[in-house]
Amino acid sequence: MKLFVFLALVALATAIPAPEQKKEKLTPVAFKDIQGRITNGYPAYEGKVPYxxxxxxxxxxxxxxxxxxxxxxxxxxxxxxxxxxxxxxxxxxxxxxxxxxxxxxxxxxxxxxxxxxxxxxxxxxxxxxxxxxxxxxxxxxxVELPSMNDRYQDYAGWWAVASGWGTTYDGSSLPDWLQAVDVQIMSQGDCSQWWSLHENMICINTAGGKSTCSGDSGGPLVTHEGNRLVGVTSFGSGNGCQSGAPAVFSRVTGYxxxxxxxxxxxx
The missing domain is CATH 2.40.10.10 (Trypsin-like serine proteases)
Known part of the structure; x- marks a missing residue:
């Protein structure tokens, strides 16, 4: 997925600096070319994510x-x-x-x-x-947006699905088939231990290497419950999609x- 555009071959990608990462001092980058990937996900059956x-x-x-x-x-x-x-x-x-x-x-x-x-x-x-x-x-x-009544919902702990096209692990070749991954949304406080966040950002836990990656940029993060679009893939860690650093999305409720x-x- 491109940025849902994230990391692929670093030497070949044009990097855009993202917010400063706090703990492990990883270099935050988002990539402007090269197809991206969903890591440790699964092939999406036809019609699973028609949006x-x-x-x-x-x-x-x-x-x-x-x-x-x-x-x-x-x-x-x-x-x-x-x-x-x-x-x-x-x-x-x-x-x-x-x-x-x-x-x-x-x-x-x-x-x-x-x-x-x-x-x-x-x-x-x-x-x-x-x-x-x-x-x-x-x-x-x-896909439906959150309602105006949910504009202050942080979705912490909710499960969601991210989807896109790209390699399935750092350094792999690109799969032809659309990939999806089920992930849990983090609280703003927990994610802020890694990143300096804008208020209209939302993060996912990437434990087990389950994440969005290069080429996924712009793609959807949709809740399991209610099937609402809550995130737009934005950036991840320069250390790779499987580094364990949270992946960050634009928070749709803020817009x-x-x-x-x-x-x-x-x-």
């Missing part, structure tokens, strides 16, 4: 990210994925990464990057993509007003 899309960006080079369908004409992803993009091909309904059900291309004029995105520390790492209308069916469908104001979507 995930693959995003092939062009601009100063080409790079891959994930994203989530949130409406018939909207995809949510990470701002570090859209930054400096001239256009993007959206791949819908794929289990095999290069075999989507169909694709749409949109230009930079249909990308709405958060106005306070900071590429230095990845604060407000979230973007919207306006798309041509897509009809929903069992292989292509939206419900912004999403509503730009798309009209709210619950």
């Amino acid at each position: 995930v899309v693959g995003l092939s960006f062009s601009g100063n080079g080409n790079w891959w990210c994930g994203g989530s369908i949130i409406g018939n004409t909207w995809v949510l992803t990470a701002a570090h994925c859209t930054n400096a993009a001239s256009g993007v091909t959206i791949n819908y309904g794929a289990s095999i990464r290069n075999q989507p059900q169909y694709t749409h291309w949109v230009g930079s004029g249909d990308i709405i990057q958060h106005h306070h995105y900071n590429s230095g520390n990845l604060h407000n790492d979230i973007s919207l993509i306006r798309t041509p209308h897509v009809d929903f069916w069992h292989l292509v469908n939206k 419900l007003d912004w999403i509503r104001d730009n798309t009209g979507i709210s619950y």
Whole structure:
């Protein structure tokens, strides 16, 4: 998964510095090219996560990210994925990464990057993509956002699924099949022992090497209970996806007003 864009071959990737890591002094990086991966996950059966899309960006080079369908004409992803993009091909309904059900291309004029995105520390790492209308069916469908009533829910201890395309362990070759991993959301306090967090960040426990990785960026973190999109993959540790450091996402509940104001979507 690209950043859900995370770590692959460090020498080949362009690194974006992320928030300072506190305890083990690991170098925090997010990668702008090279496909990413879900580590220690499992192949997602066809239709398990119909809301995930693959995003092939062009601009100063080409790079891959994930994203989530949130409406018939909207995809949510990470701002570090859209930054400096001239256009993007959206791949819908794929289990095999290069075999989507169909694709749409949109230009930079249909990308709405958060106005306070900071590429230095990845604060407000979230973007919207306006798309041509897509009809929903069992292989292509939206994921619902948290309700406005849940804007202060921290989801600590909740189980969620992350999904995307990429290698299954540090240094492996890329699998063709969409991968998923079940992970537990951490409290802000526990994650802050590793990272200096913005208030609109949310973390997962990566015990056992279960994590998002390079190429997963922008992809979804969706709760088991209620199937709500609560995170957008943002960054992880420069020591590798299996290092044990928490993986960090943009917290969707922190951006419900912004999403509503730009798309009209709210619950």
